[in-house]
Amino acid sequence: MEKGTTLLQAINLSIGYTAKKQAATIASNINLELKAGSLTALIGANGIGKSTLLRTLTGIQQPLSGNVLLNNMAVAEYSAQELSQNLSIVLTEALPPSNLTVFELVALGRQPYTNWLGSLSDDDFTKVNIALKLTQTAHLSHKKHFEISDGQLQKVLIARALAQDTPLIILDEPTTHLDLLHKVNLLRLLKKLAQEANKCILYSTHDLDLALQLSDRIIVMTPQTVVQGTPQNLIDNNVFDTLFNDANIVFDKDKGGFVVK
Amino acid sequence: MQHPKRNIALFIILGIALALLFIVNISLGSVKIPMQDVLQSLTGGDASKTTWQYIIINYRLPKAITALLVGMGLSVSGLLMQTLFRNPLAGPDVLGLSSGASLGVAFVILGSAVLPGAMAGFFLSSYGIVLASTLGSFVVLLAVLAVAQHLRDTMAILIIGLMFTSFTGAIVGVLTYFSTAEQLQKYTFWSLGSLGNLSWGNIIILGLVTLAGLLLSALCIKPLDALLLGERYAKSMGIDFNKTRFIIILATSLLTGCITAFAGPVAFVGLVVPHMAKLLFKTSNHMLLFWATLLCGGILLLLCDIFTQLPGSSFVLPINAITSIVGAPVVIALLLGKRKGIFN
Numbered sequence: 001m002e003k004g005t006t007l008l009q010a011i012n013l014s015i016g017y018t019a020k021k022q023a024a025t026i027a028s029n030i031n032l033e034l035k036a037g038s039l040t041a042l043i044g045a046n047g048i049g050k051s052t053l054l055r056t057l058t059g060i061q062q063p064l065s066g067n068v069l070l071n072n073m074a075v076a077e078y079s080a081q082e083l084s085q086n087l088s089i090v091l092t093e094a095l096p097p098s099n100l101t102v103f104e105l106v107a108l109g110r111q112p113y114t115n116w117l118g119s120l121s122d123d124d125f126t127k128v129n130i131a132l133k134l135t136q137t138a139h140l141s142h143k144k145h146f147e148i149s150d151g152q153l154q155k156v157l158i159a160r161a162l163a164q165d166t167p168l169i170i171l172d173e174p175t176t177h178l179d180l181l182h183k184v185n186l187l188r189l190l191k192k193l194a195q196e197a198n199k200c201i202l203y204s205t206h207d208l209d210l211a212l213q214l215s216d217r218i219i220v221m222t223p224q225t226v227v228q229g230t231p232q233n234l235i236d237n238n239v240f241d242t243l244f245n246d247a248n249i250v251f252d253k254d255k256g257g258f259v260v261k
Numbered sequence: 262m263q264h265p266k267r268n269i270a271l272f273i274i275l276g277i278a279l280a281l282l283f284i285v286n287i288s289l290g291s292v293k294i295p296m297q298d299v300l301q302s303l304t305g306g307d308a309s310k311t312t313w314q315y316i317i318i319n320y321r322l323p324k325a326i327t328a329l330l331v332g333m334g335l336s337v338s339g340l341l342m343q344t345l346f347r348n349p350l351a352g353p354d355v356l357g358l359s360s361g362a363s364l365g366v367a368f369v370i371l372g373s374a375v376l377p378g379a380m381a382g383f384f385l386s387s388y389g390i391v392l393a394s395t396l397g398s399f400v401v402l403l404a405v406l407a408v409a410q411h412l413r414d415t416m417a418i419l420i421i422g423l424m425f426t427s428f429t430g431a432i433v434g435v436l437t438y439f440s441t442a443e444q445l446q447k448y449t450f451w452s453l454g455s456l457g458n459l460s461w462g463n464i465i466i467l468g469l470v471t472l473a474g475l476l477l478s479a480l481c482i483k484p485l486d487a488l489l490l491g492e493r494y495a496k497s498m499g500i501d502f503n504k505t506r507f508i509i510i511l512a513t514s515l516l517t518g519c520i521t522a523f524a525g526p527v528a529f530v531g532l533v534v535p536h537m538a539k540l541l542f543k544t545s546n547h548m549l550l551f552w553a554t555l556l557c558g559g560i561l562l563l564l565c566d567i568f569t570q571l572p573g574s575s576f577v578l579p580i581n582a583i584t585s586i587v588g589a590p591v592v593i594a595l596l597l598g599k600r601k602g603i604f605n
Binding site for chain 1: 347349480482483486487489490491493494496497498499500501539543544545546548
């Protein structure tokens with residue numbers, strides 16, 4: 001796929017839940033465009049609906065109105081099998097207990113391509129090894145997944161998504177449990193994957209300052225609107241002032257981060 | 262994958278152990294029969310006494326085969342449920358499936374007096390009991406699953422299973438209160454569990470249903486591997502979760518229902534054997550675990566069955582008692598061991 005091709009599009013999207021035939025809208029009038037070879041951060045306060053947006057973009061949840069297009073086709077129209085070859089995810093939730101080794105965990109990413117028994121072909125082995133190498137986790141491959149650190153596990157989960165060989169990868173708060181060093185390493189890795197492997201990567205995060213420095217584009221969710229733009233663009237338009245509904249937290253344009261008054 | 266040689270060696274050892282135990286199981290019993298005659302009867306030759314041959318072909322061989330089928334079927338359904346419920350303590354008896362099956366059988370044996378003659382005749386036949394007990398375990402598993410949908414806490418699911426067990430136990434209690442001494446005796450003997458007393462016809466039914474259940478389970482090997490990462494990851498990798506769950510439910514209720522119908526509620530095997538396999542092979546790969554669980558299940562039940570026949574006496578202990586005596590300490594050891602891979 002060529003760099004800069006639009007991969008995922010949200011058009012006049014309205015997200016939320018339908019309960020007892022009543023629609024509870026969380027955000028509406030969302031227009032987004034994600035391109036191949038770019039790293040996009042999704043930021044917003046807690047409870048603003050980041051997870052709902054990600055769930056809607058990945059087809060887990062139906063939009064209230066509007067469309068999510070993946071390669072110009074509505075996400076809802078993809079079969080589970082087709083979708084799994086176009087979109088992979090990385091979640092924050094803890095993995096259930098198991099004896100999976102790092103290699104086996106990453107190899108599970110090949111499931112959309114394997115036969116009914118899930119046996120790996122030579123091509124699958126190659127793809128898994130490339131994914132381990134790109135994420136610098138090859139030396140861990142024989143360890144059990146519960147024996148490695150949080151930072152390493154997060155990389156391994158990204159390797160699994162890479163092994164799934166999809167043009168689009170969506171990550172739900174991948175930096176949450178990490179310290180600053182590992183946060184930076186992880187975002188650098190994502191940036192590298194976007195640039196070198198031409199992946200289209202979207203991740204949600206609360207680390208605004210890091211996101212501003214390391215992402216190509218940023219989607220900001222505020223109670224009023226959902227805006228997408230380059231970091232500089234958004235700073236110039238004072239978008240971040242509306243992020244938190246609190247007069248004591250203000251955005252410092254020169255520092256590129258928030259300060260408490 | 263990383264220890265192919267070790268795994269092959271383990272499979273060979275388990276295979277040999279299974280074959281040996283099968284022969285030993287047949288050679289032991291209240292009547293002493295020399296090993297030579299045992300082997301001769303099994304290979305189609307003539308034993309030195311026709312009564313010996315009769316005992317082996319019509320009593321001991323069916324019992325050993327039943328032990329194999331029961332061990333394999335219950336263990337594999339335990340393996341499926343532990344992955345489906347993301348819970349190391351799941352198993353057909355813990356989640357109330359066996360008691361569901363018991364309830365079905367209790368309705369049939371204890372309640373048949375209420376039914377008109379012809380229907381009672383059908384329900385009391387082996388087909389009727391298999392049907393009732395499969396339905397019983399199916400209904401309980403559906404109920405547990407329906408409740409489990411609303412619970413993220415895996416420990417809570419076990420408590421739900423316990424509740425269903427005591428609920429079905431209470432209904433069985435009410436039924437026994439209103440039944441005759443003869444019905445009661447029949448039900449009590451059934452509930453103690455027994456691998457013997459099955460005719461070849463029954464064994465064929467048990468064998469076919471177990472085979473069907475195992476084939477359905479084999480279909481789930483790949484989705485089960487995906488489920489090791491949880492439901493959302495599995496779905497994102499193209500797994501049809503609802504279909505997989507349905508096949509698992511069908512397979513486990515067929516296996517548990519049919520086995521419980523013929524052999525009575527056999528406790529702990531479904532819970533313990535998958536752990537034995539996981540500890541031996543140190544893996545979560547369901548392809549390996551499926552075969553390992555099959556072999557270990559057969560081995561454990563053949564072994565337990567040997568213990569039911571006290572050497573030199575004509576007493577035969579109920580199989581359910583032996584599996585519980587062996588199983589309960591193993592579960593306690595597992596809980597105390599709290600290895601991080603199994604219990605987080």
